[in-house]
Amino acid sequence: MPQLNKLRTAQSGGPDGDTVPPSSARLRTALTVFFALDGFLFAGWVVRIPAIKHQTGASASTLGLALLGVSAGAVITMMLAGGLCRRFGSHPVTVVCGVLLSLAIALPAQTHSALSLGLVLLVFGSAYGAMNVAMNSAAVDMVAGLRRPVMPSFHAAFSLGGMLGAGLGGLVAGGLSPATHLLVLTGVGLLVTAAVGPTLLRHRAPRTVSVADRTEQPRRMTGRTRNVVLLFGVIALCTAYGEGALADWSALHLEQDLHARPGIAAAGYSLFALAMTAGRLTGTALLEHLGQTRTLVVGGATGAAGMLLGSLAPTAWPALLGFAVAGLGLANIFPVSVGRAGELAGPSGVAAASTIGYGGLLLGPPVIGFLADWVSLPLALTTVAVLAGAAAALGYAARHATARA
Numbered sequence: 001m002p003q004l005n006k007l008r009t010a011q012s013g014g015p016d017g018d019t020v021p022p023s024s025a026r027l028r029t030a031l032t033v034f035f036a037l038d039g040f041l042f043a044g045w046v047v048r049i050p051a052i053k054h055q056t057g058a059s060a061s062t063l064g065l066a067l068l069g070v071s072a073g074a075v076i077t078m079m080l081a082g083g084l085c086r087r088f089g090s091h092p093v094t095v096v097c098g099v100l101l102s103l104a105i106a107l108p109a110q111t112h113s114a115l116s117l118g119l120v121l122l123v124f125g126s127a128y129g130a131m132n133v134a135m136n137s138a139a140v141d142m143v144a145g146l147r148r149p150v151m152p153s154f155h156a157a158f159s160l161g162g163m164l165g166a167g168l169g170g171l172v173a174g175g176l177s178p179a180t181h182l183l184v185l186t187g188v189g190l191l192v193t194a195a196v197g198p199t200l201l202r203h204r205a206p207r208t209v210s211v212a213d214r215t216e217q218p219r220r221m222t223g224r225t226r227n228v229v230l231l232f233g234v235i236a237l238c239t240a241y242g243e244g245a246l247a248d249w250s251a252l253h254l255e256q257d258l259h260a261r262p263g264i265a266a267a268g269y270s271l272f273a274l275a276m277t278a279g280r281l282t283g284t285a286l287l288e289h290l291g292q293t294r295t296l297v298v299g300g301a302t303g304a305a306g307m308l309l310g311s312l313a314p315t316a317w318p319a320l321l322g323f324a325v326a327g328l329g330l331a332n333i334f335p336v337s338v339g340r341a342g343e344l345a346g347p348s349g350v351a352a353a354s355t356i357g358y359g360g361l362l363l364g365p366p367v368i369g370f371l372a373d374w375v376s377l378p379l380a381l382t383t384v385a386v387l388a389g390a391a392a393a394l395g396y397a398a399r400h401a402t403a404r405a
Contacts, residue, residue, distance in 0.1 A: 042165070075358075077129045079351050097127055098197065100126075102185075171263075264316055275325070279329075300391035
């Protein structure tokens with residue numbers, strides 16, 4: 001890959017007058033914090049879903065319908081976010097969305113009906129979807145600048161934030177109301193954004209080629225490039241479906257079907273996030289040794305096996321083990337898929353693959369809700385294993401596209 005044009009410009013005294021810009025390490029740290037914040041806030045919301053379900057009096061199916069508000073808001077803003085990143089830069093969009101997401105997370109606990117919950121989740125989903133596209137676009141530029149497959153490390157921060165958010169939620173579930181808990185998360189989100197946001201706002205993302213070279217082609221994805229981007233988007237969808245399902249339904253499954261205490265129930269998603277963190281922290285080494293295809297295939301197969309155990313185990317402890325194994329398996333599939341799409345088509349590729357992929361993350365929970373009413377929640381969760389296996393198969397099918405694209 002060519003050298004970083006923008007870093008070169010900054011080092012020689014760029015147009016902004018910065019003769020001593022922050023190192024790539026500082027920019028990477030700031031971006032990592034935003035990934036962690038995103039996971040922390042999202043997990044803080046999902047572990048309070050059982051309490052908010054009770055507060056609103058929603059059934060499993062009406063709750064699933066309300067959760068479509070997150071899906072709809074995210075899908076609407078994801079493609080728009082790609083255009084905003086091309087126009088204003090991924091760093092400013094990330095910071096603005098960090099503020100909006102922090103404010104929006106307090107809204108669900110103020111609702112008392114499934115309809116009002118769905119409406120505020122539309123706002124929450126809009127901020128969440130746009131922030132994820134912006135962060136991933138910035139991460140693709142950083143990965144290209146570092147010339148190493150470090151995309152999993154950013155997603156490891158998301159998983160770590162999710163683990164911490166879920167763990168905190170489990171600790172305070174018995175002592176704090178959802179309204180108080182989520183309001184505290186609003187304050188945390190605004191403080192973190194204020195602390196690290198200026199680093200992103202003052203400096204543009206590093207790029208490996210000039211803007212003229214990178215922007216024209218990604219905006220006109222045609223033919224084979226578009227097909228490969230869509231393929232990686234579908235792979236991301238298959239695994240993100242499992243992330244969304246576990247985020248929103250693991251606690252309810254453990255508490256309702258396996259009669260676990262609230263603290264143990266909240267630990268389900270926390271263990272899943274911890275396993276994903278461990279898997280993603282080792283993701284760079286895994287990709288360097290196994291390559292993309294083997295990483296996708298092995299990860300999908302492992303995730304499928306773990307989810308079969310997690311969904312069908314008769315007691316809570318084997319289910320928790322299954323969730324952990326699923327987290328290890330699914331850990332690197334999404335970052336590999338979105339990163340590859342970004343390499344091919346820049347922000348347009350990230351937006352397209354993220355829209356498809358996060359569609360799985362956000363559509364999974366309501367699908368699980370409807371299936372839970374029709375059959376049962378444990379059987380509904382087995383669909384996660386089915387799609388994880390599909391991700392493995394598609395990853396193997398994409399081996400030639402990965403090599404030649």
